[in-house]
Amino acid sequence: MMEDAQRNDVAPEAWSGVHRGPLRAGEWVRLVDGKGRKHNFELVAGKRFFSNKGHLDHDEMIGREEGFTVTSSAGGEYLVFRPLLSEFVVSMPRGAAVVYPKDSAQVVAMADIFPGAHVVEAGVGSGALTCSLLRAVGPYGRVSSYERREEFADVARANVRQFFGAPDGQTHPAWQLTVGDLAEELPASGERCDRIILDMLAPWECVDAAADALRAGGIVCGYVATTTQLSRFVETLRAHGGFTEPRAWESLVRDWHVEGLAVRPDHKMMGHTAFLVTARRMAPGERAPLKKRRPAPGAYGVDYDGPRPASEPAPPPGTE
Numbered sequence: 665m666m667e668d669a670q671r672n673d674v675a676p677e678a679w680s681g682v683h684r685g686p687l688r689a690g691e692w693v694r695l696v697d698g699k700g701r702k703h704n705f706e707l708v709a710g711k712r713f714f715s716n717k718g719h720l721d722h723d724e725m726i727g728r729e730e731g732f733t734v735t736s737s738a739g740g741e742y743l744v745f746r747p748l749l750s751e752f753v754v755s756m757p758r759g760a761a762v763v764y765p766k767d768s769a770q771v772v773a774m775a776d777i778f779p780g781a782h783v784v785e786a787g788v789g790s791g792a793l794t795c796s797l798l799r800a801v802g803p804y805g806r807v808s809s810y811e812r813r814e815e816f817a818d819v820a821r822a823n824v825r826q827f828f829g830a831p832d833g834q835t836h837p838a839w840q841l842t843v844g845d846l847a848e849e850l851p852a853s854g855e856r857c858d859r860i861i862l863d864m865l866a867p868w869e870c871v872d873a874a875a876d877a878l879r880a881g882g883i884v885c886g887y888v889a890t891t892t893q894l895s896r897f898v899e900t901l902r903a904h905g906g907f908t909e910p911r912a913w914e915s916l917v918r919d920w921h922v923e924g925l926a927v928r929p930d931h932k933m934m935g936h937t938a939f940l941v942t943a944r945r946m947a948p949g950e951r952a953p954l955k956k957r958r959p960a961p962g963a964y965g966v967d968y969d970g971p972r973p974a975s976e977p978a979p980p981p982g983t984e
């Protein structure tokens with residue numbers, strides 16, 4: 665049994681990104697004012713935080729246990745905590761658009777990311793999804809990230825280091841970042857993996873590389889913003905033949921206002937982020953059974969010019 669004293673700190677080798685104990689210089693804090701406005705920044709000894717309510721010295725916060733209230737020079741009250749991963753990723757510096765926490769949660773759950781998994785992801789963008797993947801695979805797993813733009817790779821490196829980093833500048837031991845196009849670099853690496861997550865403009869260009877790298881039973885997961893991307897990605901997976909029937913969905917999250925008798929959905933919500941798609945890799949040489957149900961009339965008619973499943977050859981011109 666683990667001693668209570670041992671439970672008091674998250675072992676550094678857990679690489680969770682979670683710290684306990686007094687706030688330290690170099691850590692990020694999240695200040696929330698009475699109106700719910702958020703300010704996220706790194707604590708630096710001797711530095712001041714300025715807002716429309718005056719200033720606050722970082723030294724007033726360093727050394728205290730998180731979860732306290734501070735008052736600025738002009739009377740503004742702020743709640744102080746370390747940011748959670750879901751809060752860090754929406755406030756960290758960005759190169760490309762990030763995967764939002766509600767979708768990262770879907771990816772981790774529905775693409776079945778597990779401790780010790782070997783996950784390939786592209787593109788890494790700002791590193792938001794990378795942080796969730798690293799947390800899910802843990803220090804004994806592996807996340808191989810591919811990003812074709814060096815400047816985004818730099819942003820991601822800094823964000824991952826900030827979230828997980830040890831004081832001596834080490835980064836997460838399970839992480840490897842390659843600058844280059846996944847469709848070229850993954851086959852060249854010879855990597856075999858359990859899961860592949862594609863968050864990019866044209867994931868269909870990476871389907872062959874993903875199929876070759878995935879172990880039998882592995883999962884490919886795509887995150888795409890538009891219906892045209894969704895269609896092309898799903899149809900490319902079907903046309904490849906080495907995957908199970910893709911599943912496509914989106915998640916909508918709506919907060920609720922709960923106050924006395926006034927209990928109702930919030931007026932505002934994030935209407936759309938992206939669609940998710942998953943499919944499983946068949947064993948080499950195996951094909952998924954053809955769908956028993958016929959597609960809707962016209963689904964693959966003369967007006968459709970995308971990739972086709974083997975069961976739906978193009979109709980001869982002039983036949984519809």
Ligand SMILES: C[S@@+](CC[C@H](N)C(=O)[O-])C[C@H]1O[C@@H](n2cnc3c(N)ncnc32)[C@H](O)[C@@H]1O
Nearest residue numbers: 760763787789790791792793811812845846864
């Ligand atoms: C929307 S961003 C990814 C955001 C990231 N998942 C996050 O949560 O911060 C898309 C990224 O994919 C990169 N990209 C697009 N196609 C790629 C490819 N074939 N291989 C590697 N990176 C690619 C782009 O340069 C861009 O940085």
